Amino acid sequence: MIIRRMQRIREAVVLILLTICSKAANSKAHWWRPETGEAWGYCLSWRLAVEANNIRAWRTVPTECLRHVETYMIGGQYERDVTLIVDNIWNYVDTITLSNDGFDAWILDVDDTCISNLFYYRGKRYGCEPFDPLGFKAWALSGESPAIPDVLRLFNKLVETGFKVFLVTGRDEQTLGQATIENLENQGYFGYQRLILRSGAYKGLSAITYKSAIRKQLVGEGYRIWGNVGDQWSDLQGECAGNRTFKLPNPMYFIP
Structure with missing residues (x-):
């Protein structure tokens, strides 16, 4: 009788523990x-x-x-994610038959697409601190943004294949133009068709409006945009976005 009671008590205790663990597993x-x-x-x-x-429209991490x-x-996971995306873009590029008129185009964003601002954002606690325009300007002027290796690999593939590659950035043309050109060249970006920075005519416009206008202008010049790569959704939304768009990961900041 005593043994049976002890067994029942043990069984009850086990059942209670299992219930507690199950609830904990389903809780935050x-x-x-x-x-x-x-x-x-x-x-x-x-x-x-x-x-x-x-x-959307989040200000800080x-x-x-x-x-x-x-x-x-x-x-390491960020690099693995970028590699996977670039490998898929690479496969898509291999399916495209280019024309002979020189108007097959591709668009790449610059910041955290072609070159990385990770070192800068590390000092901003990876996006937990609000965006600092003057601090970022000083960083951009230093020209120390390293290439994102897989994107540089893709860039070279696009140029060698025969695409006209346009680098489109929201950086200010007047203050950051020369520093951006030198940074890109120092990181191995040679042979692109045109680097397009934000001029005074586009000052104050959202990224979507500005980049849509640039793409619309390129299409008006006769270019066919086969692909468009950026780390922000605003790089890829709006008019004339391209035949295919590809979003690179960036959990550090949001640009509307």
Whole structure:
């Protein structure tokens, strides 16, 4: 009799423990990693929503996601994601038959597409601090942005294949034009058709409006835009976006 009671008590205790564990597994607490003290699962979901453009007009990375974004950007996953995207672009390029008129075009964004601002944003806690226009201008003028290796590999492939590659950036033409040209050249970007920076005529326009106008102008010149690559959705939205668009990951900032 005593043995049976003890067995029932043990069974009841096990059942209670299993119930508690099951509830914990389905609660938000399950996603917290004690080694970081951050809601890792929430931040993973936040980053996915950002990349899918379900979260828009966000100003800064949530403070609790600092370590998550840092780990993503410097821990190897960012590079793997970019490699996968570029490999798929490469496969798409191989399916295209170019004409002989020289008007087959491709568009690449510059910042965090061709060249990386990761070193700058590391000092801004990977986007947890508000954007600093003067600080970024000083960084851009230094010309120290390194090439993103897989995008440089893609760029060379496009040029060698015969595409006219246009580099389109929201950087100010008057203040950052020469520094941007030198930075790109120092990182191995040679042979592009044209670097287009934001001139005074486009000052104050949103990125979508500005880049749409540039693409519309290129189409008006007779160019066929086969592909368009950028790290912001505003690089890829609007008029004349191209036959295919490709979004590179960037959880550090949002440009409308």
